[in-house]
Amino acid sequence: MAENKVLNFTKASKVFFGISLTIFLIGIICNFIFGTQLDIQFSGGSYLSYSYVGELDKNDLDDLIQVNTKMQVTTTVTSDVLSNTSNKSAYTIKVQFAGTKAITTEEQKSLTEALKKAYPDANFKVMESSAIESTMGFKFLMKCLTAVAIASALMVLYVTIRFRRIGGLSAGVMALVALFHDIAMIYFMYVIFQMPIDSNFIAVVLMILGYSLNDTIVIYDRVREERRKLGSKTDIGYVFNYSATKVIKRTICTSITTLIAIGTVLVISIVFNISSVTSFALPMMIGVVSGCYSSICIAGPLWVIWQNHKKKLEKAR
Amino acid sequence: MKRIPKPVFFIVAILILLFSYTAIFGVKYYVGDIEHTVLKGISDIRWGIDIQGGVEATFIPADGRDATDEQLDSAKAIIETRMISSGITDYEIYTDSGTDSIIVRFPWKAGEKDFNAEKAISEISSTAKLTFRPGNSYETTETGANGTPVYKTPTGDTTEVLMDGSVVKKAYASPDPENVDQYVVNLEFDDEGTKLFADITKKYEKQIVSIWMDDEMLSYPTINEQITGGKAQISGNFDVDSATTLANQIQGGALPFTLETKSHGEISPTLGENSLVAMAYAGVIAIILIALFMIVMYRIPGLVAVIALFGQIGLSIAAISRYFTVFNSFTMTLPGIAGIILSIGMGVDANIITAERIKDEFKTGKTLDGAIDRGTKNSLSAIIDGNMTVVIVSIILLLVFGSTNILSFLFGASTTGTIYSFGYTLLMGVISNFIMGVFLSRVMLKSLGGFKPVRRKWLFGGAKKNG
Numbered sequence: 135m136a137e138n139k140v141l142n143f144t145k146a147s148k149v150f151f152g153i154s155l156t157i158f159l160i161g162i163i164c165n166f167i168f169g170t171q172l173d174i175q176f177s178g179g180s181y182l183s184y185s186y187v188g189e190l191d192k193n194d195l196d197d198l199i200q201v202n203t204k205m206q207v208t209t210t211v212t213s214d215v216l217s218n219t220s221n222k223s224a225y226t227i228k229v230q231f232a233g234t235k236a237i238t239t240e241e242q243k244s245l246t247e248a249l250k251k252a253y254p255d256a257n258f259k260v261m262e263s264s265a266i267e268s269t270m271g272f273k274f275l276m277k278c279l280t281a282v283a284i285a286s287a288l289m290v291l292y293v294t295i296r297f298r299r300i301g302g303l304s305a306g307v308m309a310l311v312a313l314f315h316d317i318a319m320i321y322f323m324y325v326i327f328q329m330p331i332d333s334n335f336i337a338v339v340l341m342i343l344g345y346s347l348n349d350t351i352v353i354y355d356r357v358r359e360e361r362r363k364l365g366s367k368t369d370i371g372y373v374f375n376y377s378a379t380k381v382i383k384r385t386i387c388t389s390i391t392t393l394i395a396i397g398t399v400l401v402i403s404i405v406f407n408i409s410s411v412t413s414f415a416l417p418m419m420i421g422v423v424s425g426c427y428s429s430i431c432i433a434g435p436l437w438v439i440w441q442n443h444k445k446k447l448e449k450a451r
Numbered sequence: 452m453k454r455i456p457k458p459v460f461f462i463v464a465i466l467i468l469l470f471s472y473t474a475i476f477g478v479k480y481y482v483g484d485i486e487h488t489v490l491k492g493i494s495d496i497r498w499g500i501d502i503q504g505g506v507e508a509t510f511i512p513a514d515g516r517d518a519t520d521e522q523l524d525s526a527k528a529i530i531e532t533r534m535i536s537s538g539i540t541d542y543e544i545y546t547d548s549g550t551d552s553i554i555v556r557f558p559w560k561a562g563e564k565d566f567n568a569e570k571a572i573s574e575i576s577s578t579a580k581l582t583f584r585p586g587n588s589y590e591t592t593e594t595g596a597n598g599t600p601v602y603k604t605p606t607g608d609t610t611e612v613l614m615d616g617s618v619v620k621k622a623y624a625s626p627d628p629e630n631v632d633q634y635v636v637n638l639e640f641d642d643e644g645t646k647l648f649a650d651i652t653k654k655y656e657k658q659i660v661s662i663w664m665d666d667e668m669l670s671y672p673t674i675n676e677q678i679t680g681g682k683a684q685i686s687g688n689f690d691v692d693s694a695t696t697l698a699n700q701i702q703g704g705a706l707p708f709t710l711e712t713k714s715h716g717e718i719s720p721t722l723g724e725n726s727l728v729a730m731a732y733a734g735v736i737a738i739i740l741i742a743l744f745m746i747v748m749y750r751i752p753g754l755v756a757v758i759a760l761f762g763q764i765g766l767s768i769a770a771i772s773r774y775f776t777v778f779n780s781f782t783m784t785l786p787g788i789a790g791i792i793l794s795i796g797m798g799v800d801a802n803i804i805t806a807e808r809i810k811d812e813f814k815t816g817k818t819l820d821g822a823i824d825r826g827t828k829n830s831l832s833a834i835i836d837g838n839m840t841v842v843i844v845s846i847i848l849l850l851v852f853g854s855t856n857i858l859s860f861l862f863g864a865s866t867t868g869t870i871y872s873f874g875y876t877l878l879m880g881v882i883s884n885f886i887m888g889v890f891l892s893r894v895m896l897k898s899l900g901g902f903k904p905v906r907r908k909w910l911f912g913g914a915k916k917n918g
Contacts, residue, residue: 140570177893186720191475236714243569260568267509277851281568285847289840337786337873344844344877348797348837352804355833384800384807386747391741391803398737398791400732406729408722410501413787418792439618 141379143272144371147435154315154432157168161322165224170325173332176275180205184249185214186256187222193272197228202248203241206232214407219329226261226407236265241297257273278336287346293354299357304440309350314434320417334414338421345392346425349385350433357434370441378430389426393419393426460723460898463891464758471765473602474774489917490703491772497541498558499869504723505558511551513711518551521702523591526710527553529709530700533575535601545780552713568717569845581616581663581701583651584609587661587671602668609661613651618644622701624694627686634694636670636685638701645681653677662701669700682685687805710789728790737765741799742801749806755895756802760885763798766883767876771809787872790845794880797838798888805830805892806912813913823900823911827893834889848874 143150174181195208214224229245231237239354249258290306297305310427317339324331356377364373396419403411477492488495500618501506510526512518519528530553534542544559555575590604598884601805620639627633640648651660652674661671672685689697741760745753768774771781817825900906908914 184722197742210635239569239572239715241714248570258718259721260720261719261722262717264483264714266714266716281851281870283597284843284851288847290842292540292840292843305587333869336870337789340844340870340873341789341847342839345796347840348800351837352800352833353842356835359829359832380811381807384803387803387807388800391744391799392792394740394744395737395796396794399733399742401728402733402736408724408726410785411726411729414789418789435812 139379140372141382142429143375143378144435144438147439150427150431150435154428157322158318161318161325164242164322165325166330166414168325169329171330172275173330174264176272178236178267178272180231180235180237181228181263182231182237182245182260183226183228184246184258185224185225185226185261186249186253186258188256189223190225190253190256190275195227198248198252199245199406201236202245203229203231205235205237208232212407222434236267238265238411260419271435273312274333275331275336282339284315285343289313289323297354297358300354300361301437301441301444304307304437304444305354308433308437309347311345311436312350312428313343315428315432316342316421317425319372319428320421323417323420329413329417332413333412335417340413341418341425342425345422346428347386349426349429352384353378353434354380369443371438374434374438379432382430385430389422393420399441455894455904456896457898460895460902463898467758467762467765467887467891470769471761474765474769474772476775477772478613482880483897485884488593493768493772496768496772497782498723498727499787499872500556500558501721501783501785501869502719502723502726502783502788503558504718504720504726505556505658506571507554507556508576508715509551509713510570511713511830513709516770517768520546520548523548523551523553524701525699527704528696528702529664529845530555530575532700535806539571539777542770553710555654559723560626568715572712572715576712581619582663583613583615584661585611585613585655585658587668589668590878603660603666605655605663605666605668608743613660614644614647616701618647619701620644622698624689624691624698627689630686632690633686634689634691636689636694636698636701638683638685640681642681642685646678648681648683649677649679650824652679652683664700670697716781745799745802749803749912751899751905752806752912755892755899756806756888758895759802759892760799762887762891763795763880763883764791767794767880770879770883771876781875782872783876784869784872786869787876788874791880793841794877794884797816797881798884800837801830801884801888802892805896810912813908815912819906819908820900820911821909827896831889838884838889840878841881845874845878 139275143199144352160173179194192209192211195211196207199207199209207231209227211225211227214226217306242260242265245257246260249256290310293309296302320335320338320342321331323329326334360380361373364376396415399411400419402413403415473490473492475493477491477495479488479492481487486500499662514521527544527546531542531544532539534544534555534557535688539557542555544556545554546552547554584605586608587602588605588609589602590606591602593603601902618640620641622638624634624636625641627635637744655674656677659671659673662669670685672687683845685697740762742757745756745760747753749756770782771787773781790833796891799800805827808830809822810823812825812829848870850875
């Protein structure tokens, strides 16, 4: 009967480790090629974005912007479908200033005025602006990482105490390995897709931290229970595979519901062209997939290897 | 199994739905055109500027000068006065003594379409000018944030400037020695100011000399007698707050540094408005999809999960909209939404774990009552362990990024920001999850287990042929 079939996760663990390591490798290579982009929230710097209507020559526009600013600029123009009117199409132009210096309000004002003067019919309006000094952001990033480290240490402690029957420390450490796996996945997604690390990254990492740990704990809980029922003589690999088979439906269903919610947010944010939400929902979806994968395919098999190794050591003694 | 009476399900379900409805839409009534809010709903949530749009700016003393805490507080008082007088009443302002910076955030007002942010930022940070002027003639009156009149633009005799704030050495509030429960504002002048003030008080004895900041009249005391000692007291109808405010404002006029804009940013109101509409769509669609998925997959336990989901959303919203007035005012940002998504995901998860467990119990041949009983019991430890670790994360975040700031020795003092918002919604969400997803779900499930028309195993996840 299909119901009684036990999926063999430990046997396939080499494949799982291989998949993860391959993605890591691609990530590291990309990291060397592209480097890590820090958002101006952390690195300091400035950008401005304007909305305007009607067709404008991009070269002329670029020249005008460059003449009116002291810093080197790069611009990108995107079409804003939702704001199109019947006879004129709407666009957004993003002006990125090179370097890590913040532009002053006067510089911003003079650029805005120059644009309005040169194109009186285009209805230039500031959509978004951000100018940040470098020293402020970096401190914040370090603080976030410290907070993540403290939270991780406490979580390992909690797991170690609560799951002492199934080798608490090993369970705690492997849960942490799974967490780092997920954080690395999110980080490499940012690197591969060349998205700058911003405060959304921090929020996503924190969310996935909680999500992935919850997944891992649900599995540990089942292992704890099945081990009691099956007796400590039963092979540890079998106990894990048996438990993981029992919870896998739950893990998948929970991931589906979470993905439905975040996927809806993602689709809507793309339709409405809200980049801050898109850059937050996309890595979150990847994190959810990675979180449920790492619990069953990484943390569990690693825990089994550790337990078997311990047993071998005990026998040898 | 201890049976829970049948009506309990309906009572709990109706209470949850009623609560969620009021938490989402609020309870309001109109007398004429004036809106009275009984219970706050989603529309009363204060959205952060990353969602609603608005302006953010950080000011520091110019030229890298090191400011004292009192000086920062005075600068804060000036900025507040200016924002209120330019009609910005909904704002957040923090001082950070570690980096000597003042951070200001304000969202767009509803219906704001064309707002000159650059102008507003340079206006609120320009050097404050405190002046002493004869008489108290003014041109216009506006109503300030708390309903008190604000007098603007000096006219007539009052256009003359007798002296400015730079001669004020110190301004502070203290209890009035003559009247219980009243406060006075004390002024101390430097040598030049002492001389000037002696002349002024001689010339204008028994007359009014008003004190102005920029274009706004702060106070218009009457000179009782000539003051030669360099110390003056303004008495009037002050309580401790109003006296402190005035003292800070006067002291601020004597600010020894100019403010420099260190960073600034804005998100246009149109962009903000789009985001809110988009979020609303996304929320509604996601709830419908999840509800369909849960009911199709798990039938009765799925239905219970959906009711609990509504309850949890209601509680999460209530915790940020000041539905319960005991909670402090809270600004909802994008990471805050991430916190809600995570906690709701965990809430649904709690129900999925339970439903799967009940299914497992049917497979071992349990009766309906037995399966519900064992299923709910066996799933409890996983749910509690999972949620407790998330509680740990959220508490750490609140401690690190909140006002307690336990890492201040490493990173200096700072302000509550977006990450705090995540920790707060997550903690509230997980607490709601314990109430809704764990406790009330179980009550509803067990109550329905005794309800004849639905006492079918397949409705609870058992195989259909056994029903």
